[in-house]
Amino acid sequence: xxxxxxxxxxxxxxxxxxxxxxxxxxxxxxxxxxxxxxxxxxxxxxxxxxxxxxxxxxxxxxxxxxxxxxxxxxxxxxxxxxxxxxxxxxxxxxxxxxxxxxxxxxxxxxxxxxxxxxxxxxxxxxxxxxxxxxxxxxxxxxxxxxxxxxxxxxxxxxxxxxxxxxxxxxxxxxxxxxxxxxxxxxxxxxxxxxxxxxx
Amino acid sequence: xxxxxxxxxxxxxxxxxxxxxxxxxxxxxxxxxxxxxxxxxxxxxxxxxxxxxxxxxxxxxxxxxxxxxxxxxxxxxxxxxxxxxxxxxxxxxxxxxxxxxxxxxxxxxxxxxxx
Numbered sequence: 001x002x003x004x005x006x007x008x009x010x011x012x013x014x015x016x017x018x019x020x021x022x023x024x025x026x027x028x029x030x031x032x033x034x035x036x037x038x039x040x041x042x043x044x045x046x047x048x049x050x051x052x053x054x055x056x057x058x059x060x061x062x063x064x065x066x067x068x069x070x071x072x073x074x075x076x077x078x079x080x081x082x083x084x085x086x087x088x089x090x091x092x093x094x095x096x097x098x099x100x101x102x103x104x105x106x107x108x109x110x111x112x113x114x115x116x117x118x119x120x121x122x123x124x125x126x127x128x129x130x131x132x133x134x135x136x137x138x139x140x141x142x143x144x145x146x147x148x149x150x151x152x153x154x155x156x157x158x159x160x161x162x163x164x165x166x167x168x169x170x171x172x173x174x175x176x177x178x179x180x181x182x183x184x185x186x187x188x189x190x191x192x193x194x195x196x197x198x199x
Numbered sequence: 200x201x202x203x204x205x206x207x208x209x210x211x212x213x214x215x216x217x218x219x220x221x222x223x224x225x226x227x228x229x230x231x232x233x234x235x236x237x238x239x240x241x242x243x244x245x246x247x248x249x250x251x252x253x254x255x256x257x258x259x260x261x262x263x264x265x266x267x268x269x270x271x272x273x274x275x276x277x278x279x280x281x282x283x284x285x286x287x288x289x290x291x292x293x294x295x296x297x298x299x300x301x302x303x304x305x306x307x308x309x310x311x312x313x314x
Contacts, residue, residue: 080308083280087287087302092279092309096272100312103275159278 008067011060081120083161094118097154101127104153105146110137112175124164125154132173143169213298218265219255222305225293226269226286231277236270236310254310265294265302272311283307 025031082091113132237254254270
C-alpha cells in the first residue's frame with residue numbers, strides 16, 4: 001500500500017511538473033502548435049506508439065485510482081473514536097456510532113425518521129440528531145427522553161471511553177400521522193349528493 | 200510477504216494470507232462479532248480479484264514483527280471496547296499458539312453495527 005502511495009505521489013508530481021513545463025514552453029513559444037500537431041499525428045500514424053500510449057493511459061488510470069484510494073482510506077481513518085489498549089489500538093468508525101444511534105432511536109414510536117451525525121472534537125463526542133416527528137408527540141418531553149436515551153446507550157456501548165457526550169436535537173419536520181391525513185373516520189353511510197332536499 | 204523462521208532442516212515461511220486467515224477465524228470466535236469488515240475505500244486489487252475479500256491488513260516490520268489492522272462489524276447490543284479487547288486477546292493467543300509469533304500491534308477498527 002505504501003509503495004502504491006509513493007508511486008502515486010511521485011507520478012502526480014512528475015505529471016504536473018511536465019504539464020507546467022509544457023505550458024511554459026507553449027507560452028514561451030518554444031512549443032508551437034504545429035510541433036504539437038506533428039507529434040500527435042506521428043503517434044496516431046504509428047501503431048506501436050498508439051499501443052504504448054494506450055498502455056500509458058491504463059497505467060495513469062490505475063495509479064490515479066490507487067492514489068485516490070489511499071487518500072480516501074486516510075480520510076476514513078481520521079473519522080473515528082480511538083483509544084489505546086495493551087495489545088494495540090481500537091478505533092470505532094463514527095459511521096458505526098451513527099448506525100447504532102439510528103437503530104436505537106427508530107425504536108421510539110414517535111419518531112418517523114432521523115439523520116444522525118457524530119463529530120468528535122475538543123468538547124467530546126457531539127451527536128447531532130435531525131429528527132422527523134409524528135404530530136401527536138410532546139416535543140420537550142420527547143427530546144429530553146431522547147437525549148438521555150442516546151447518551152446512556154453510547155456510554156453503555158463505549159464503556160471505558162470517558163469522553164463527554166453531547167446530544168443536540170434538531171426537529172426538522174413534524175409529519176401528520178396516516179389516520180389524521182385521511183380525515184375523520186367514515187360512518188358507514190354513503191354520502192349521497194343533495195340527499196335531504198325534498199319538496 | 201510473510202514470517203520467516205529457520206530450523207535445522209531449512210527455512211519455514213508463513214504467508215501473510217495464513218496470518219489473515221488465522222486472525223479472521225480467531226476474531227469470529229468472539230461473541231458479539233458479526234463479521235470481518237472490508238476496506239471501504241475503492242480497492243482496485245479486490246475488484247481484479249488479486250486480493251481476498253477480507254479487510255484484515257497485515258504489515259511486517261524490519262525484524263519480522265507483525266502489525267495488523269482488523270476491521271470488524273459488531274452485533275447490536277454488545278459493549279464495543281470489551282469485544283475489541285477480547286478479539287485482540289484471542290487473535291494474539293491464537294497466533295502465538297499457531298505460528299509461535301506475538302504480534303506487536305493488533306489494531307481494531309469497528310466499521311459498523313448490525314443486528
